[in-house]
Amino acid sequence: MTVTLDDVARRAGVSRSAVSRTFTPGASVSATMRTKVENAADYLGYSPNFLARSLTTRSTKLIGLVSNNFHNPIFLEVFDQFTRGLQDRGLRPLLVNLTNEKEASASVRMLKQYSVDGVIVASSTLPPGFSKAFRDAGLPVVNSFGRYEVMPEVHVLGIDDIACGRLAAGELIARGYKKVAFMGGPFDATSTQYRLSGFEKELQLYSDVECSHSFAEAYSYQAGRIEMARLLEAGTNADAYFCGDDVLSVGALSAIADKGLHVPEDIGVIGVNDMEMAGWHNINLTTIHQPFAEIIQCSINLIVGLLADPNKVPEATLFPCTLIERGTLRPRL
Amino acid sequence: MTVTLDDVARRAGVSRSAVSRTFTPGASVSATMRTKVENAADYLGYSPNFLARSLTTRSTKLIGLVSNNFHNPIFLEVFDQFTRGLQDRGLRPLLVNLTNEKEASASVRMLKQYSVDGVIVASSTLPPGFSKAFRDAGLPVVNSFGRYEVMPEVHVLGIDDIACGRLAAGELIARGYKKVAFMGGPFDATSTQYRLSGFEKELQLYSDVECSHSFAEAYSYQAGRIEMARLLEAGTNADAYFCGDDVLSVGALSAIADKGLHVPEDIGVIGVNDMEMAGWHNINLTTIHQPFAEIIQCSINLIVGLLADPNKVPEATLFPCTLIERGTLRPRL
DNA sequence: TCTACTTTTGCAACCGGTTGCAAAGCCGAT
DNA sequence: ATCGGCTTTGCAACCGGTTGCAAAAGTAGA
Numbered sequence: 187m188t189v190t191l192d193d194v195a196r197r198a199g200v201s202r203s204a205v206s207r208t209f210t211p212g213a214s215v216s217a218t219m220r221t222k223v224e225n226a227a228d229y230l231g232y233s234p235n236f237l238a239r240s241l242t243t244r245s246t247k248l249i250g251l252v253s254n255n256f257h258n259p260i261f262l263e264v265f266d267q268f269t270r271g272l273q274d275r276g277l278r279p280l281l282v283n284l285t286n287e288k289e290a291s292a293s294v295r296m297l298k299q300y301s302v303d304g305v306i307v308a309s310s311t312l313p314p315g316f317s318k319a320f321r322d323a324g325l326p327v328v329n330s331f332g333r334y335e336v337m338p339e340v341h342v343l344g345i346d347d348i349a350c351g352r353l354a355a356g357e358l359i360a361r362g363y364k365k366v367a368f369m370g371g372p373f374d375a376t377s378t379q380y381r382l383s384g385f386e387k388e389l390q391l392y393s394d395v396e397c398s399h400s401f402a403e404a405y406s407y408q409a410g411r412i413e414m415a416r417l418l419e420a421g422t423n424a425d426a427y428f429c430g431d432d433v434l435s436v437g438a439l440s441a442i443a444d445k446g447l448h449v450p451e452d453i454g455v456i457g458v459n460d461m462e463m464a465g466w467h468n469i470n471l472t473t474i475h476q477p478f479a480e481i482i483q484c485s486i487n488l489i490v491g492l493l494a495d496p497n498k499v500p501e502a503t504l505f506p507c508t509l510i511e512r513g514t515l516r517p518r519l
Numbered sequence: 520m521t522v523t524l525d526d527v528a529r530r531a532g533v534s535r536s537a538v539s540r541t542f543t544p545g546a547s548v549s550a551t552m553r554t555k556v557e558n559a560a561d562y563l564g565y566s567p568n569f570l571a572r573s574l575t576t577r578s579t580k581l582i583g584l585v586s587n588n589f590h591n592p593i594f595l596e597v598f599d600q601f602t603r604g605l606q607d608r609g610l611r612p613l614l615v616n617l618t619n620e621k622e623a624s625a626s627v628r629m630l631k632q633y634s635v636d637g638v639i640v641a642s643s644t645l646p647p648g649f650s651k652a653f654r655d656a657g658l659p660v661v662n663s664f665g666r667y668e669v670m671p672e673v674h675v676l677g678i679d680d681i682a683c684g685r686l687a688a689g690e691l692i693a694r695g696y697k698k699v700a701f702m703g704g705p706f707d708a709t710s711t712q713y714r715l716s717g718f719e720k721e722l723q724l725y726s727d728v729e730c731s732h733s734f735a736e737a738y739s740y741q742a743g744r745i746e747m748a749r750l751l752e753a754g755t756n757a758d759a760y761f762c763g764d765d766v767l768s769v770g771a772l773s774a775i776a777d778k779g780l781h782v783p784e785d786i787g788v789i790g791v792n793d794m795e796m797a798g799w800h801n802i803n804l805t806t807i808h809q810p811f812a813e814i815i816q817c818s819i820n821l822i823v824g825l826l827a828d829p830n831k832v833p834e835a836t837l838f839p840c841t842l843i844e845r846g847t848l849r850p851r852l
Numbered sequence: 853t854c855t856a857c858t859t860t861t862g863c864a865a866c867c868g869g870t871t872g873c874a875a876a877g878c879c880g881a882t
Numbered sequence: 883a884t885c886g887g888c889t890t891t892g893c894a895a896c897c898g899g900t901t902g903c904a905a906a907a908g909t910a911g912a
Contacts, residue, residue: 533891548891573897575897
């Protein structure tokens with residue numbers, strides 16, 4: 187059924203090596219030989235078996251794309267851009283869904299068994315040690331949307347979560363909010379603490395502003411809704427909330443609406459990410475934009491670089507985030 | 520760096536075949552041999568190379584997961600469930616993003632080169648001939664979310680688009696709408712025509728109801744918004760719209776709001792899919808639910824079945840869809 | 853025409869596994 | 883101790899490619 191190198195060689199009346207060489211860029215083949223082989227190959231519909239080839243070349247062009255964020259709308263965009271970007275460079279994404287696992291070992295073994303050339307861990311919630319497991323196994327790895335560290339153990343790309351927190355705080359202050367609060371996702375999610383600490387640090391500069399914080403059970407609509415309902419019930423009467431994520435913000439908005447309160451008149455809300463739906467007219471969420479496209483482009487460039495030179499010393503690269511003004515904060519004073 | 524069969528064999532002082540057999544379920548190995556090999560393997564950290572193995576077994580456990588719907592929020596859920604479901608059965612999804620292509624040939628060649636065991640085409644907008652290209656290349660293929668045909672050329676699973684159109688029509692009638700319209704995505708998208716034809720067929724039973732239709736440029740928020748704005752501007756004063764997709768519906772809602780009109784008082788809107796955001800309070804879209812989980816489960820079962828018996832004659836399987844009542848249609852009379 | 857040098861080609865070994873086959877080992881029964 | 887039958891093991895060929903090396907062919911200069 188499948189046509190092999192031998193079939194082509196036999197039909198073209200040449201050696202196996204000759205056929206192999208015509209399909210290996212940069213190998214030495216004469217023009218006559220090349221056309222003879224190509225004719226035979228076309229006739230038979232031959233194309234080389236990548237996996238057999240990988241046995242000797244030690245390169246599969248497979249990249250493990252590992253994530254546990256299959257429930258955040260921004261990740262649709264993330265997957266789209268990663269898969270397209272990888273494809274454009276002749277690489278193939280082998281998708282790994284970690285939703286049910288927190289341990290890296292199974293994925294590490296599996297990806298080694300498939301001889302992937304490298305791994306991209308795309309997650310803002312996995313612990314930093316996670317990506318390291320791949321590195322320890324000798325796989326080039328890039329952690330996208332990970333947490334900044336001065337001397338990271340693997341390459342990390344992401345926004346400056348501290349600056350992000352400061353930006354949010356600054357905006358709330360510039361709009362005259364006096365009693366503000368941070369509502370994060372789970373405390374142990376990588377980025378949560380940094381966003382909070384940046385937020386608090388900035389607020390310390392303003393002694394007339396009160397600040398509190400709490401954490402939702404997950405980065406989800408329901409969790410945001412529940413947590414905000416609890417806060418309102420408990421009488422935490424903050425006049426503005428910085429939510430650690432857009433979906434969380436929308437959940438919060440729904441709880442606020444249920445209470446009969448109005449945004450931004452009674453309460454202000456600002457999110458993070460700038461998912462597509464944040465711009466939909468009936469959501470219209472003021473939020474902090476993460477430069478996904480840039481982060482993904484750089485991640486891909488980086489992994490491609492690592493394939494050539496796997497020993498580059500790990501760095502953390504930070505990307506700036508920007509405010510997207512919409513309708514859930516009152517105007518600047 | 521990587522430890523091979525030979526290393527283990529040498530360390531355990533046994534033949535290569537013995538090692539291979541301990542890692543091949545159902546092969547004949549004595550208990551003594553097994554422990555000897557396993558000890559050596561554990562010591563060296565050995566696990567077999569799947570790709571080398573695939574050369575002789577002719578099975579890679581790789582499944583091509585092909586889609587062009589990377590911009591519809593429901594597909595996050597789709598990818599989540601497909602990847603999880605495949606993983607649970609020991610299969611690995613090789614993701615192919617077709618966003619920029621309409622031709623199958625490149626993907627077919629690529630997936631053959633990677634010797635995938637089968638292909639899942641998950642798309643509601645690719646032409647039926649697309650999946651056939653995989654079959655013609657000798658790859659087992661399942662087309663999920665495809666269009667029903669009595670004698671399909673490949674296995675197809677999806678909702679009954681005609682029934683879906685009828686359901687929408689029936690609901691609009693039951694709520695007393697008299698001048699209704701269908702707003703589809705691109706006319707050539709697989710499912711669009713069937714939904715329209717079901718919709719019209721049902722309406723023909725009611726001579727006092729007027730019906731018109733139009734098509735947006737894409738299944739997207741912007742396209743829905745633009746098309747609805749155009750309709751309102753043109754004075755197509757329908758009192759209810761059946762939109763071919765939820766995202767399209769939200770776009771339509773935004774154009775309606777911009778005109779200062781209210782939903783459902785002035786205009787009713789019903790969508791299709793029941794994406795997660797449709798349930799968010801500030802969207803609150805009445806829509807028709809597609810049973811994604813069931814379709815995906817069955818697709819996976821089917822592809823697994825095809826791996827064992829690739830020659831099963833292709834069938835189309837239909838799944839029922841159901842109304843999800845929310846706030847964009849007025850109540851039944 | 854002969855020599856020296858460069859390019860093209862084929863041979864054969866190898867990548868990391870699996871598997872048919874025959875030899876070796878084991879068992880209980882005679 | 884011998885035999886027959888069953889299980890376990892190793893040998894060697896194979897899966898579909900690549901590649902170092904040496905032989906063959908081509909090219910140019912004298």
